[in-house]
Amino acid sequence: MDCGLTCVTELGGTPLAILSGGKDAGLVRHPGHRFGNLALTVAVACALLAFQIVQAPSAAGQSVLLDSTGMWTLHDLGYSDIVLPAGGGTSVDAPSGLPTRLTAPVTYLLPESAAQGPDLWYIVHFHFEIEFQEDTQGGTAEIFTMINFDDSPPFGAGASVQFNPIVRDGSLAVDWNTLGLTDGRQTGTAGSRQIEMRASNYISNGGVVPGENSLVFAVREYEGAKIATLHVFDDTSIEVTPLSPPQLSVEVTPRWEPPAKGGDTFEVPYTVTNVGGWPAKDVVTGVSYPEDLLRLVEENAVTTPLLDGGEQASGAFKFEALSSGQFDITVRVQGQTGNMDETTVTATITSSKDVSKVTFWGLVALVLAASALPLIPFGRLLDSFVGRGAKRPD
Amino acid sequence: MKRIALWLIFATVTLAAFSSSTLADSDHPLWVTPYGDGFYNYDLDIQGDPTCCGDNPIATIWSYWANKSAVKEYLRSRAGPGYPGTGGVKWEYVYDQSTLWNGDAGRQTACYCQGGNGYRRHMRIYAPYDDNLYNTSWGDYVIASQHYDINHAGCDRTDCGYSTPGAEKFGYSENVEDIILQEASSDGYWTNPNWYNAQNYGYYWEDSKHYHQSDGYAATIVFW
Numbered sequence: 001m002d003c004g005l006t007c008v009t010e011l012g013g014t015p016l017a018i019l020s021g022g023k024d025a026g027l028v029r030h031p032g033h034r035f036g037n038l039a040l041t042v043a044v045a046c047a048l049l050a051f052q053i054v055q056a057p058s059a060a061g062q063s064v065l066l067d068s069t070g071m072w073t074l075h076d077l078g079y080s081d082i083v084l085p086a087g088g089g090t091s092v093d094a095p096s097g098l099p100t101r102l103t104a105p106v107t108y109l110l111p112e113s114a115a116q117g118p119d120l121w122y123i124v125h126f127h128f129e130i131e132f133q134e135d136t137q138g139g140t141a142e143i144f145t146m147i148n149f150d151d152s153p154p155f156g157a158g159a160s161v162q163f164n165p166i167v168r169d170g171s172l173a174v175d176w177n178t179l180g181l182t183d184g185r186q187t188g189t190a191g192s193r194q195i196e197m198r199a200s201n202y203i204s205n206g207g208v209v210p211g212e213n214s215l216v217f218a219v220r221e222y223e224g225a226k227i228a229t230l231h232v233f234d235d236t237s238i239e240v241t242p243l244s245p246p247q248l249s250v251e252v253t254p255r256w257e258p259p260a261k262g263g264d265t266f267e268v269p270y271t272v273t274n275v276g277g278w279p280a281k282d283v284v285t286g287v288s289y290p291e292d293l294l295r296l297v298e299e300n301a302v303t304t305p306l307l308d309g310g311e312q313a314s315g316a317f318k319f320e321a322l323s324s325g326q327f328d329i330t331v332r333v334q335g336q337t338g339n340m341d342e343t344t345v346t347a348t349i350t351s352s353k354d355v356s357k358v359t360f361w362g363l364v365a366l367v368l369a370a371s372a373l374p375l376i377p378f379g380r381l382l383d384s385f386v387g388r389g390a391k392r393p394d
Numbered sequence: 395m396k397r398i399a400l401w402l403i404f405a406t407v408t409l410a411a412f413s414s415s416t417l418a419d420s421d422h423p424l425w426v427t428p429y430g431d432g433f434y435n436y437d438l439d440i441q442g443d444p445t446c447c448g449d450n451p452i453a454t455i456w457s458y459w460a461n462k463s464a465v466k467e468y469l470r471s472r473a474g475p476g477y478p479g480t481g482g483v484k485w486e487y488v489y490d491q492s493t494l495w496n497g498d499a500g501r502q503t504a505c506y507c508q509g510g511n512g513y514r515r516h517m518r519i520y521a522p523y524d525d526n527l528y529n530t531s532w533g534d535y536v537i538a539s540q541h542y543d544i545n546h547a548g549c550d551r552t553d554c555g556y557s558t559p560g561a562e563k564f565g566y567s568e569n570v571e572d573i574i575l576q577e578a579s580s581d582g583y584w585t586n587p588n589w590y591n592a593q594n595y596g597y598y599w600e601d602s603k604h605y606h607q608s609d610g611y612a613a614t615i616v617f618w
Binding site for chain 1: 430431432457458459461463464467468471472473489490491492493522523525526527528529530531532533534578581582583584616617618
């Protein structure tokens with residue numbers, strides 16, 4: 001156990017936590033995870049020996065039951081900060097052959113009815129800090145959560161962050177990105193070796209099973225990237241919530257009544273709904289249509305910054321018909337969080353050409369009729385008409 | 395009269411079903427939407443036009459803790475023959491929170507000779523921003539197509555010591571999928587050959603060079 005008995009992690013030069021090893025270093029707790037093969041067993045044994053879970057669960061090693069909604073922090077589950085130090089025997093023999101290190105499992109209990117939806121949902125909120133080694137090169141490092149990790153299903157994934165350090169002119173810049181159902185895709189660049197990060201995600205279905213569940217934090221580094229330390233803070237949590245992931249729906253509202261006449265403008269009104277529970281962010285409603293036949297009078301995409309669960313947003317796309325025919329107009333919604341949805345309506349445009357034809361032939365008829373007027377013997381007709389009813393003087 | 399009407403309805407429904415199933419060939423890639431994400435069930439020759447020119451069926455999903463760079467690095471550095479090379483770039487149109495094109499030259503084995511022909515196995519991997527997709531059924535995942543290049547440039551029958559060139563052929567995705575699953579399994583990965591119905595079934599020659607071979611199901615390799 002070479003990471004010793006004093007791992008001091010600093011944030012901004014201030015000691016954040018002094019972590020001690022030895023008998024109280026979390027080795028007390030060895031949850032009953034289900035690693036099946038020898039490689040994994042050895043790997044976890046190595047991991048257990050090589051890093052510290054500072055504070056053992058308080059209730060005589062019993063896993064805590066997550067029996068109500070809310071945030072369940074590592075602290076609530078009986079754990080403290082977890083540090084995966086540089087070096088040490090924490091590497092595992094990953095099938096990928098890529099250098100991979102795992103922490104020991106954090107375990108907790110879920111009720112007998114536990115499942116990922118539809119009534120309750122489970123989200124991991126991962127708060128950590130990584131420190132790159134001074135001699136890191138450009139490459140890729142990934143920090144991710146593994147739930148109920150085993151050599152057979154069910155498997156559970158959660159929050160993950162990818163880091164791409166770039167060394168340029170002797171200085172380090174680290175691009176990072178993460179993708180999840182709670183916050184969508186997030187990206188950024190850090191300018192130092194130490195990066196503190198929060199990432200959240202709905203746990204995949206296999207990561208929510210009745211009874212005991214286990215949560216492992218993993219580091220995978222390759223192509224020259226070298227991580228010195230992973231520090232998982234004890235406010236990292238499992239959230240139990242009735243809010244389902246954001247899910248977007250779009251409908252063209254019934255008051256829309258095609259057809260319009262050629263040359264006219266008409267509107268396609270729509271309503272976007274977040275039919276999920278978690279807020280949908282940066283919701284973009286756009287429209288596609290035959291651009292040579294219709295002209296969109298205003299913007300072709302509208303952004304709604306935030307759409308809470310069950311909330312609706314309405315709007316309308318205004319078109320000018322350039323020609324006649326039947327045109328498909330597709331209204332599509334997608335969000336930074338929230339699945340895509342689209343609906344297509346058909347606009348029937350009466351031909352403006354047909355309309356003018358009617359006018360033309362009407363005019364022709366009128367002119368012909370007018371030109372024929374002199375030929376009509378009005379006088380005689382009048383005479384006969386008048387004379388028919390009145391006796392003419394002799 | 396009633397019977398005729400019923401037959402007409404039956405024929406219409408059958409024709410509709412047939413026409414929708416025949417849509418999913420390499421000439422007509424189908425947009426599939428597993429668990430709220432989206433991608434075409436073939437990779438595509440041309441960026442920008444998903445209605446044109448599918449190349450090979452999407453036949454493998456690297457799941458749970460996968461991302462594109464890690465999977466490609468695994469293939470590149472894999473012991474044994476490995477996949478040290480790259481090929482030409484093909485494209486996918488993928489959706490996960492945003493929709494975008496992703497291109498990949500893939501990873502390719504070195505040339506090897508078998509039965510008097512030159513072979514390479516070639517896998518292309520796709521994910522938004524070269525990262526991964528995510529849903530609650532597959533975790534972090536990437537999608538892939540794979541195929542043989544037979545007697546292709548630089549790996550011809552003549553490179554195997556024969557005096558005459560061999561017939562150039564491509565495809566046989568299902569055979570390559572079997573090999574990749576065997577390799578992954580022997581490396582310690584959990585695999586499943588029938589994970590997702592990608593709706594790209596078919597065993598036929600697309601032309602004199604390309605053999606379309608797919609059982610319609612994408613396999614998975616649980617990657618970590």
